[in-house]
Each structure stands twice: as structure tokens, then as C-alpha cells.
Amino acid sequence: MSDTGLGGVDLNLNLENLNAELLAYGQTPEGRAAFAELNLSADSPYFSDGETTDPPPPPPPPAPAQLMFSPNPDARNTIKAVLSTYGLESLAEVLWGSYTSGLVDINNEQALVYSIRDTEQYKTRFAGNAARLKSGLAELSPGEYIGLEDAYRTVLRTNGLPPGFYDSQDDVQKLIEGTVSPDELQRRIQLGYNAVVNADPEVKRQMQTLYGITEGQLAAYFIDPKRGEELIANQARAAQIAASGAKFGIQISGSFAENLAQSGITEQQARAGFGEVGKLGELKQAFAGETALSGEQLAGAAFGTDVAAQQELERKRRLRTGEFAGGGSFARTTGETSGSISTSVGKAQ
DSSP states (O other): OOOOSGGGOOHHHHHHHHHHHHHHHHTSHHHHHHHHHTTOOTTOGGGTSSOOOOOOOOOOOOOOOOOOOOOOTTHHHHHHHHHHHHTOGGGHHHHHHHHHTTOSOTTOHHHHHHTTTTSHHHHHHTTHHHHHHHTTOOOOOHHHHHHHHHHHHHHHHHTTOOTTSSOSHHHHHHHHHTTOOHHHHHHHIIIIIHHHHTSOHHHHHHHHHHHOOOGGGHHHHHHOTTSOHHHHHHHHHHHHHHHHHHTTTOOOOHHHHHHHHHTTOOHHHHHHHHHHHHTTGGGGSOOTTOOOOOHHHHHHHHHTOOHHHHHHHHHHHHHSSSSOTTSOOSOEESSSSSSOEEOSSOEEO
8 A cells, every 4th residue: 555645644544444433433322413413324335435335316206196087977968868769768877887987988879878788678678689689680779770660650650540559669579579671561551450440330340249359459450460461361351241241130250251251252242242131031031841041151142152051042932932022033043952053142063
């Protein structure tokens, strides 16, 4: 070690001694108090080996706090308005909770609605989709579903059905489940409902008598997609035929009226046939030795659907004196018990 100090004193050695003394002094109560006043510590690295070191780096500043989502109070009204369009107002609080949690975009109506599609309320509201899916058809979107409902109701109003008549949620659901298009609904109404509702009161009464259908049930009865169009049309014609018979005092059964309808008897032909029955006079009565004929048998004779009844009437005529009173030939035969029997309405073999 070289001589670097004054008067031949080794300065490095003196500094080392001084540092050691300071460290020792810092271990005493007096030294600690003195260092405390100077904001120093006896354990400071400044006194460890006589050399200074850089102080440790300061800790990093805390990260800025995340900005909290602040919901728009007006969004609640938006949610209510959207849900009311679909009849799902009861889910307003559920959707509000999703919005305030940042799960849905308040500006996307379809996203709002689809976010609640797994709720029971949604499934009930659009219940017709379940039947469509089972049939292999695509699920209708809420907009498509409601658009179809509106189209049904427009058809009903256009045909004169009063508001509230076959346009409830359950009613239109049946139409959707049956995949009935608005055009198909239009055909069903024209085929059955209008044919009866616009008819005379006796036709309506016959619908009640034959099928237990009141006028208030006619729309649902005829436009129900579960009923076949052919059956609907036949029952409507049957009611018209039965009404024609009732005007001449002859009440026929539903099956008899339907058979006449299926055989092609029109309402005009029905009036003519029952008119012939009305002209029979005393031949409708049964005297001793004669077989009594029911109203349906007399009608069957008139329409050519009951050969036995026609023959019995001819036998009655021959047992009595002369031809029918009041003119006209109800039935003419080319044979006594067999052959072709012609009437004014139909023909039976």
C-alpha cells in the first residue's frame, strides 16, 4: 500500500478504520440515535465495506384502476320497449341484469332477444317453433314468427271475422304448428266458414244439430289445421242439404246428409228433392198392410239412393186409387220390383 496521505499516513487505512469505528458506534444506543437524526442506519450499505452503492430502485407506480361499466339509465326503457314488441315484458329485469353486466349490446335488438331464448317465457311465447323443429323445419326468428301471426290476423279481419275471434295466441300457435300459410288460411275460411256463416239461419242450425257446432265455433272448426279440407267442405255441404230438408219438415242425420254431399248432390238439387217429398201428401202415411217410411227413406227415394223405399212408394201408389193427388210423377218404374227407377233428382240402379 503506497503512501498517499499527509505526513506519511495511509489514507485508505484511516478510512477503513473510520468505517469500522462508525459501524461499531452504530451498534450502540448513542450511535443509533445519532444516525436516526441523520436519517442513516448503521446497517446501511454505505458503511458495509467503505464503498457506496446505488440505492435500490423505487417500486413501480400502481397501475391505473380499471374503468367501471356505467349503464345508461335510459337503456331500461329501451329494453322494455323491445320486449313489449314480443310480449315478453316479464323478462325486463333479467335482460337489464345482462346489460348491466356488459353481456349484451343495447343497440342490437336481435342480440337482446336471443340472449333470453333459453328462458321458459321465451319458449312459451314462441312455442310453435318446437313443433316445427320436430317436423324438420327451420326455427322461425322472433321477427318472422310475429310477422306470420300478423299475417294470420290480417286474413281473419279481411274475411270479416271480428277481433278476438280465433286470433288468440293459442289459436295462431296452432296455425304455425300446422305450417299453415296465410294463403292456406284464406282458402280454409272461404271453403268452410264463409260458406256457412253467410248462409241462411237454418244452415247454421243444422251445423249445431249435426255436429254440435255453434256459430261462435265455426271459424275455429273450419280453419283448424288438424282437420282435412275435404272433410270440412263435405260437412259444410251436408249442413246445407240438411237445412233444405228441414224447410220441408224432414230432419235427416249427419251421416245421411254427408252421403248425399259425397254423392254430388248440390244445395239446389237438395231443395228440389225435398220438394218432391213434400208433394207426396198421404203417401207419406202408412195404412194397414203398408210399411211406414221414415223421412230419410223418403228422401233416399227422392234422390235415388234408396231403391227399396222407391219401390215401397210405388206399391203404395198402386194399392190406392189413382195417381198422386196434386199432380206430378214422383217415381216411375219400368218393372215391379226391379229395374231402373228414375226420379226428378237422381237415379238408382
